Amino acid sequence: MVNLILYIALGFIGLAVILTLYRFIKGDTSVDRIIALDVLTISSIALIGLISHFAGRVIYIWTLHWFTVY
Amino acid sequence: MKIKNIIVAFFLLLATWFLLNGKYDLTTLGIGIMLSLFISLVFCGKCEIFSEMNFSPKGILYFFTYIFVSLGELIKSNFDVARRVVSPSLPINPGIVEVETKLKSKLGRMILANSITLTPGTLTVKVEGDTFFIHCINVEHTDIEGATKDIVKKFEKYLEVIYG
Amino acid sequence: MNEIIEIIGAVITLIGAIFLFLGALGLVRMPDVYNRIQTGTKATTLGTMLTLVGIGIIHLDWYGKILVLIVFVLVSNPISSHVLAGAAHYIGIPLSKRSVVDKMSKKPVLTVKKQTNITETSEKEETKQN
Incomplete structure (x- = not known):
């Protein structure tokens, strides 16, 4: 059940990335392309969060553990 | 005013360190205190960001x-x-x-x-x-x-x- | 009980993903640069926040990193959109035809010699609209 809802969310984020790529390729001015790139980075953060759920480990949002382990 | 600035920056850095690590033992606390003290003393002495805040x-x-x-x-x-x-x-x-x-x-x-x-x-x-x-x-x-x-x-x- | 909490987290993630999709849709549909910045970089901020909060509810032991990520997104995102809007106005990209008022084109953004050219064109645009 949880995984089904999260797959639907993954589909919505994929659609968002496709629409953003349309604006990135077509963009009337250069500022439009920059905005599309900005939106792409923001939505990729959400995508990485979802992927780290499916991978089952926190390694994608995993920082600075090595300092205390070693 | 400089002291207040350094103290606020120190606690902010320590909180960020604990949130990033996600575990609360003595080793983490020691390394965190050392690192945040060093960073706040070196970099936050001259900036005046937090000295305008009202801590009542x-x-x-x-x-x-x-x-x-x-x-x-x-x-x-x-x-x-x-x-x-x-x-x-x-x-x-x-x-x-x-x-x-x-x-x-x-x-x-x-x-x-x-x-x-x-x-x-x-x-x-x-x-x-x-x-x-x-x-x-x-x-x-x-x-x-x-x-x-x-x-x-x-x-x-x-x-x-x-x-x- | 555990199951219910996980389903709540998944639903919050789904709402965030829908906001991300709506932001991208606004990026395609809006008529000029400034409105695209409005819908593009701010609906997606709430979308990313809600997605990360939902993941944090499903895995309760990740909350620290999720919190730090949310704070970084919240602090860095408005600054980038503010600078982008200022740069777009500085290089003279006009507002769309549907705009009501532009208080800013009367005063030049920076006092540079080349700026006079840009203000002239934007004033022409205004007279054309009137």
Whole structure:
């Protein structure tokens, strides 16, 4: 059940990335392309969060553990 | 004032360190205290960011109230913009208006401009002294007083206490 | 009980993903640069926040990193959109035809010699609209 809802969310984020790529390729001015790139980075953060759920480990949002382990 | 600045930066860095690590034992605490003391002593001696803040109980209470108020505004105006995007006729009414603020401290103005930008529908284009130029997706008042009352007042009454 | 909490987290993630999709839709539909910045970089901020909060509810032991990520997104995102809007106005990209008022084109953004050219064109635009 949880995984089904999260797959639907993954589909919505994929659609968002496709629409953003349309604006990135077509963009009337250069500022439009920059905005599309900005939106792409923001939505990729959400995508990485979802992927780290499916991978089952926190390694994608995993920082600075090595300092205390070693 | 310099001491206050260093102390606030130290606790902020220590909190970030604990949130990043996710475990609370003595080794983590020792390394965290060493690192945040070093960074705050070296880098935060000259900057004056936190020395304008008001750390009385009333200021701290207003700070947390301000966080919840701005989060509520964020969600409310996000639904408004989503409704405008989805509806087929695209009911927008854009324009750049001019507002004025009464805040004097630099950090207070920065947080005010960031909050205005973070609520969808309003976007700070330029800050010039006391004057903010704001791009609205739906302009209701074009004069300075009306626009100030619409956009700035709801954040300003909290920030005036925090950065008083 | 555990199951219910996980389903609540998944639903919050789904709402965030829908906000991300609506932001991208606004990026395609809006008529000029400033409105695209409005819908593009701020609906997606709430979308990313809600997605990360939902993941944090499903895995309760990740909350620290999720909180730090949310704070970084909240602080850095408005600054980038503010600077982008200022740069777009500085290089003279006009507002769309549907705009009501532009208080800013009367005053030049920076006092540079080349700026006079840009203000002239924007004033022409205004007279054309009137």
